[in-house]
């Protein structure tokens with residue numbers, strides 16, 4: 001399973017990239033706004049730090065303008081992935097960009113039928129938003145299960161399932177059990193994945209006992 005980080009905060013990405021866990025980065029217009037940075041500059045910096053796919057989202061809603069924006073974004077770096085919304089124009093743009101061998105992430109997916117259409121449009125990644133489905137009283141992970149089943153029924157569909165809008169480590173573990181290809185993690189969830197009170201307490205006890213031995217390994 002690949003781990004992407006869902007942020008446009010360059011210092012956070014630098015910090016986490018040293019872990020060796022980061023396989024890619026996803027951004028969206030809200031995350032760019034939060035960064036307070038220019039999209040072209042911030043995406044260029046992120047692409048320098050992380051060699052894997054870095055999603056940069058178009059802001060246009062019609063096909064021609066999406067393609068014009070994608071032409072600008074894709075020139076930033078080889079690993080830029082163009083993120084398009086799951087609309088007719090977005091899917092049409094996806095097909096055009098894929099025909100040019102550009103990586104495409106189709107975002108704002110909330111149903112299995114949408115995911116099927118994205119795969120048929122040649123999407124590199126489909127981004128179903130699990131947290132936002134949970135927020136309205138549905139079960140986001142049911143959607144991941146459906147998409148994984150559908151995609152595995154048709155091996156000629158090569159779209160990778162990129163689980164987005166993740167709120168907790170539970171989403172990550174459930175996605176891994178279902179065989180989802182990628183999770184894009186908010187930095188706080190990535191940090192939560194390692195945390196366990198028994199690890200902290202156990203280490204504390206080991207260090208106290210070690211101190212009492214009076215020994216030194218080096």
Ligand code: G3P
Pocket residue numbers: 006026027028129131132164165166184
């Ligand atoms: O990048 C898309 C997605 O991960 C957004 O998450 O928390 O705004 O629902 P969220």
